Structures are given as C-alpha cells and as structure tokens.
Amino acid sequence: xxxxxxxxxxxxxxxxxxxxxxxxxxxxxxxxxxxxxxxxxxxxxxxxxxxxxxxxxxxxxxxxxxxxxxxxxxxxxxxxxxxxxxxxxxxxxxxxxxxxxxxxxxxxxxxxxxxxxxxxxxxxxxxxxxxxxxxxxxxxxxxxxxxxxxxxxxxxxxxxxxxxxxxxxxxxxxxxxxxxxxxxxxxxxxxxxxxxxxxxxxxxxxxxxxxxxxxxxxxxxxxxxxxxxxxxxxxxxxxxxxxxxxxxxxxxxxxxxxxxxxxxxxxxxxxxxxxxxxxxx
Ligand SMILES: [Zn+2]
Numbered sequence: 001x002x003x004x005x006x007x008x009x010x011x012x013x014x015x016x017x018x019x020x021x022x023x024x025x026x027x028x029x030x031x032x033x034x035x036x037x038x039x040x041x042x043x044x045x046x047x048x049x050x051x052x053x054x055x056x057x058x059x060x061x062x063x064x065x066x067x068x069x070x071x072x073x074x075x076x077x078x079x080x081x082x083x084x085x086x087x088x089x090x091x092x093x094x095x096x097x098x099x100x101x102x103x104x105x106x107x108x109x110x111x112x113x114x115x116x117x118x119x120x121x122x123x124x125x126x127x128x129x130x131x132x133x134x135x136x137x138x139x140x141x142x143x144x145x146x147x148x149x150x151x152x153x154x155x156x157x158x159x160x161x162x163x164x165x166x167x168x169x170x171x172x173x174x175x176x177x178x179x180x181x182x183x184x185x186x187x188x189x190x191x192x193x194x195x196x197x198x199x200x201x202x203x204x205x206x207x208x209x210x211x212x213x214x215x216x217x218x219x220x221x222x223x224x225x226x227x228x229x230x231x232x233x234x235x236x237x238x239x240x241x242x243x244x245x246x247x248x249x250x251x252x253x254x255x256x257x258x259x260x261x262x263x264x265x266x267x268x269x270x271x272x273x274x275x276x277x278x279x280x281x
Contacts, residue, residue: 158233219264
C-alpha cells in the first residue's frame with residue numbers, strides 16, 4: 001500500500017513491503033538513515049500499539065533490518081500516533097499525566113530496541129522523558145543504544161500536514177502544555193541542558209527554518225551532535241509554491257537546507273532527503 005498524503009505531495013503512508021522498497025531506494029542514492037513513524041490500525045486511550053511487540057513500528061524495524069542491512073533505523077518514540085485522542089500521553093480529566101506516560105514511553109523504547117532500532121528518538125516532551133528511557137534501555141541490556149532527544153520542540157503551526165499523515169491531530173485542546181512557546185529562546189537552552197543531564201546522546205531542534213537562531217544557540221552551548229528537523233509544513237510550503245510556479249523548488253530546497261546546515265545542524269531530517277541525495281549523487 002502506498003497512499004499519498006494530500007498535504008504532502010510526494011510523501012506516502014506505506015505498508016511494510018512498500019516501506020522496505022522505499023528504504024532500499026533511499027539507501028541506493030546515499031541516504032543512510034531513516035526515521036519511522038508508525039500509524040497503527042487500532043488506536044486506544046493508552047496507545048497500546050506503540051509498545052506492542054508486533055506493533056507496526058516494531059514489525060517495520062525488523063523488516064528493514066532484515067532486508068536492507070545497510071540502513072540505519074531511527075525509531076520515533078511517542079504515543080500520539082497511537083492514542084485515539086491524539087495526545088502524546090495518558091489523559092485523565094483532560095490533562096496529560098506525566099509519570100504514567102513515562103512508563104509507557106520507556107516500554108515503547110525497549111520494544112523498539114528489541115526489534116533492532118539503531119537509535120531511539122523520543123519526541124515526547126514529558127518531564128524526565130530522556131532519563132526514563134535511558135534507565136529502561138540500560139536495565140534491558142541496551143546501554144549501548146543512543147538516544148536522540150527532540151530536546152527543543154516548539155508548539156508550531158508547521159506540524160499541520162504531518163497530523164494528516166499520522167491521523168494524530170489532538171481531538172481536544174492542543175499540545176502547548178508540553179511544547180515550547182515560539183517566543184521563548186532561553187527555555188530552549190534549559191530544555192536541552194536537562195536532556196543532556198539525563199543522558200541524551202544527540203539533540204534536536206524542531207522545526208528548523210523558523211528557528212535557525214535556536215539551532216545556532218544550541219550548537220554554541222553544547223558539543224553533542226545536533227539535528228534539525230525540517231518539518232512537514234516547511235516541506236509543504238515549498239511544494240505548494242513550486243506547483244503554482246511561484247518559486248524554483250530545487251533552488252529553494254537547497255537554500256533552506258544550506259541555511260539549516262549553516263546555522264549549525266550536523267544532521268538534517270527532511271522529507272526532501274531522497275530527491276536531494278539523488279541529485280547530489
Ligand atoms: Zn507526540
């Protein structure tokens with residue numbers, strides 16, 4: 001199954017067999033790493049399919065590691081794609097409960113590690129999420145497995161198209177309670193500091209283009225590898241304007257990626273990866 005995502009032309013929801021082909025093609029043009037976001041058939045209040053041994057992400061990791069041995073597989077770690085209410089954690093009385101959510105994120109990380117993930121990327125913003133995942137991985141014999149924390153994740157309008165892709169728009173409220181205010185720069189450094197103290201091996205800033213100053217600030221403060229995520233809305237804006245003939249897509253893609261790199265990102269997560277790699281090959 002390949003189902004194009006309406007708001008992200010050129011991006012698809014993929015069944016596992018199609019995913020394996022996609023990853024093989026990406027590796028073939030020089031993309032070494034992929035990150036997986038699972039969309040389960042069944043969603044429930046506690047996101048059970050996020051940590052099920054035969055969950056969609058766990059099966060996908062196993063299939064890629066079996067079929068495309070060179071691929072480096074990153075597992076996104078959150079509950080919002082797996083909960084029927086679309087929030088990133090367990091809810092009671094309309095509030096996300098921090099500590100019960102940490103237990104489920106830790107279970108999710110261990111199940112992803114057991115499936116063969118090379119890197120765990122927790123995108124959840126609960127307090128203490130990196131520490132909880134680190135402890136659970138260490139206790140399960142995965143003390144060598146690195147964590148790339150979405151340390152700096154702003155509450156952003158740029159995530160809109162992804163929520164269509166994952167069917168994960170919150171059914172009530174929003175995520176501002178646990179994502180950061182776009183006006184706040186210093187909080188980004190505090191959040192990153194906490195994640196470093198809890199054992200993060202790599203940091204991430206998300207979104208990218210509207211937060212280049214934050215990428216630069218995190219780069220200057222910390223010496224861990226730094227990733228920046230060019231998110232769905234950044235992708236869709238370029239695609240839409242290019243389709244209307246208003247901008248030169250290839251040129252603008254390279255210009256934005258160059259800006260993100262120039263700001264200090266060591267690693268860029270982008271939906272343009274495969275086509276850019278193909279052009280550069
Ligand atoms: Zn989430």
